[in-house]
Amino acid sequence: MASPQVVILTGSSSGFGAAAARELAVRGHHVIATMRDPDRSGAAVAQSMGDNLEVHRLDVRDRASIDAVVAMALGRHGRIDALVNNAGYLLLGAIEDLGEDELASQIDTNLIGGVRTAQAVLPAMRQRRRGKIINVSSVAGRMTGPAFGAYCASKWALEAMSETLRFEVSPWGIDVVIVEPGTQHTGAQFDNMVLARRLREGDSPYAGPCNALIRGHQGYAGQRPGPRTVGSMIADLVETVDPLPLRLPIGDEAALVLGMRARMSDEEFEEAMRTMDNDGFPGAYFKAVRSEAPPS
Amino acid sequence: MADPQVVLITGASQGFGAATARELAERGHTVIATMRNPDRDAPALIEGYTGRIYPQRLDVTDASMISAAVTAALDQHGRIDALINNAGVSLFGAVEEITDEELHHILDVNVVGAMRVIGAVAPSMRARCSGKIINVSSMAGLIGGPAVGGYCASKFALEAITEALRYELQPWSIQVVAVEPGVVNTEMLHGNLSAIASVREGRSRYQGPTEALIKGLRAAANRRQGPRSVASQLADLVEIAEPLPLRVPIGDDAIRISQQRGLMTDDEWEGFLTSLRDEGFPGSYFRVVEEQGVG
Numbered sequence: 001m002a003s004p005q006v007v008i009l010t011g012s013s014s015g016f017g018a019a020a021a022r023e024l025a026v027r028g029h030h031v032i033a034t035m036r037d038p039d040r041s042g043a044a045v046a047q048s049m050g051d052n053l054e055v056h057r058l059d060v061r062d063r064a065s066i067d068a069v070v071a072m073a074l075g076r077h078g079r080i081d082a083l084v085n086n087a088g089y090l091l092l093g094a095i096e097d098l099g100e101d102e103l104a105s106q107i108d109t110n111l112i113g114g115v116r117t118a119q120a121v122l123p124a125m126r127q128r129r130r131g132k133i134i135n136v137s138s139v140a141g142r143m144t145g146p147a148f149g150a151y152c153a154s155k156w157a158l159e160a161m162s163e164t165l166r167f168e169v170s171p172w173g174i175d176v177v178i179v180e181p182g183t184q185h186t187g188a189q190f191d192n193m194v195l196a197r198r199l200r201e202g203d204s205p206y207a208g209p210c211n212a213l214i215r216g217h218q219g220y221a222g223q224r225p226g227p228r229t230v231g232s233m234i235a236d237l238v239e240t241v242d243p244l245p246l247r248l249p250i251g252d253e254a255a256l257v258l259g260m261r262a263r264m265s266d267e268e269f270e271e272a273m274r275t276m277d278n279d280g281f282p283g284a285y286f287k288a289v290r291s292e293a294p295p296s
Numbered sequence: 297m298a299d300p301q302v303v304l305i306t307g308a309s310q311g312f313g314a315a316t317a318r319e320l321a322e323r324g325h326t327v328i329a330t331m332r333n334p335d336r337d338a339p340a341l342i343e344g345y346t347g348r349i350y351p352q353r354l355d356v357t358d359a360s361m362i363s364a365a366v367t368a369a370l371d372q373h374g375r376i377d378a379l380i381n382n383a384g385v386s387l388f389g390a391v392e393e394i395t396d397e398e399l400h401h402i403l404d405v406n407v408v409g410a411m412r413v414i415g416a417v418a419p420s421m422r423a424r425c426s427g428k429i430i431n432v433s434s435m436a437g438l439i440g441g442p443a444v445g446g447y448c449a450s451k452f453a454l455e456a457i458t459e460a461l462r463y464e465l466q467p468w469s470i471q472v473v474a475v476e477p478g479v480v481n482t483e484m485l486h487g488n489l490s491a492i493a494s495v496r497e498g499r500s501r502y503q504g505p506t507e508a509l510i511k512g513l514r515a516a517a518n519r520r521q522g523p524r525s526v527a528s529q530l531a532d533l534v535e536i537a538e539p540l541p542l543r544v545p546i547g548d549d550a551i552r553i554s555q556q557r558g559l560m561t562d563d564e565w566e567g568f569l570t571s572l573r574d575e576g577f578p579g580s581y582f583r584v585v586e587e588q589g590v591g
Contacts, residue, residue, distance in 0.1 A: 177548075223536075224537075232524050233525050236520075240521070241520075245548055245551065245552040247555075248548055251532065252473075252532070255541050255545065256541035259541070278538075
């Protein structure tokens with residue numbers, strides 16, 4: 001099997017990050033699982049993983065914290081074979097309702113956070129002429145819908161940045177890959193979801209459809225599988241010796257939605273979205289719009 | 297999380313089947329793990345999973361054995377929520393030299409075998425207006441290639457059956473889905489019985505390229521991961537409450553190929569495949585054809 005790899009993951013306190021970190025450790029790799037608050041979440045992630053998994057504090061908004069972990073990892077292990085840029089959160093709210101600070105914060109974490117971390121590991125990867133950068137995007141990296149504008153903007157931008165980076169670093173044998181999971185049952189859809197302030201404070205003309213969407217989406221997410229498959233697939237990507245494709249949609253939802261998106265014209269896709277009558281995204285939103293009186 | 301499901305898996309002695317049985321058991325589901333030889337293979341599978349994995353003798357080529365196994369499972373567990381048709385065999389060798397017997401055998405196991413088990417399980421699913429049938433196809437269910445004609449034929453056929461069955465069982469809310477793993481490091485690619493007789497006996501006119509392909513595919517499998525991700529994806533599909541898509545490719549190679557194939561014309565695809573020379577499928581075959589020609 002694959003020789004032990006040294007892997008840094010961001011956002012490893014829960015969800016995909018924790019699942020991938022633990023799966024990699026189970027497979028015998030050296031895992032540097034980073035998170036903002038190790039005191040709160042570190043013990044659960046590291047439990048029974050022994051020396052294979054070390055937890056460190058890292059905030060992707062804070063370049064100094066990134067540099068410190070990268071220096072530590074290089075000092076201790078001599079190399080970083082793979083970086084998994086996973087830290088991110090879901091900001092939900094209609095575009096008109098988004099505060100400038102809220103949008104900036106979404107982009108700072110989901111997009112620039114990944115860029116900062118990649119920039120920190122690249123010098124060592126270029127020097128060794130090898131390495132892998134795995135950016136955790138989403139189905140939302142190639143489609144969008146109501147109330148998901150900020151999140152989708154951050155993920156679409158992450159995809160653009162990944163595609164560019166791939167061209168730039170391939171001369172050094174460094175691979176860049178985007179993974180696109182669908183909705184899974186993780187904290188990102190529940191406790192870690194951030195609502196736009198105006199929506200939270202009941203000051204939104206989009207409140208009805210947005211709240212229906214949140215209820216519907218969380219109802220849906222609650223029934224979905226947890227992050228184990230995505231974690232296992234990320235571990236596969238770390239281990240894979242052969243060149244990786246640019247994008248990897250993972251799971252049933254990604255196969256369905258991105259398959260539709262690729263085969264349909266913009267008009268067809270928009271019509272399909274608008275007429276969906278599911279109780280989650282985006283059906284719950286459009287159903288609420290249809291059932292409400294026209295906005296004043 | 298998902299309610300505990302009762303899942304019947306065929307071909308559970310090793311590979312995807314065994315890994316999926318364990319993954320489902322770990323998630324709290326009840327697994328009827330069927331295999332041809334439980335005396336030999338069940339103890340290793342159920343170790344640590346007693347009371348969650350129930351081994352059962354079943355040969356997908358034997359209709360009466362299937363019927364008995366399904367009846368026993370329904371008696372014991374009351375229902376079968378999901379059927380995973382995983383049992384399958386591989387076959388390497390040029391189409392020109394596959395014997396009737398060899399072709400019949402792979403179709404009997406990979407295609408008719410799945411249909412037999414579906415036939416045994418579907419009545420109880422229809423009675424409950426609920427159920428899932430997950431057919432383990434392959435990247436070879438999406439694309440053909442040299443020296444794998446028999447295997448691809450069986451998997452293309454399984455895809456067709458999946459698609460037809462999906463329409464037929466939809467009125468009873470029974471979902472049917474095909475999964476398409478790529479090259480995964482499992483026992484299937486390491487046995488030595490899967491080549492056709494002419495290749496095994498060293499008298500094939502396609503000997504060099506076919507042997508190179510088998511060797512290249514095994515080398516590729518050794519570079520790749522074991523079945524954990526396929527198992528986890530299959531367990532997800534068992535648990536998912538929402539409607540499933542018809543096809544779910546699994547793994548970077550299968551996802552890439554399903555995307556590329558969908559975007560290319562037949563001519564473009566053929567040009568792309570025949571340009572490959574790297575170790576594995578189909579590069580190893582074409583490289584030897586280019587270097588040595590065929591016999």
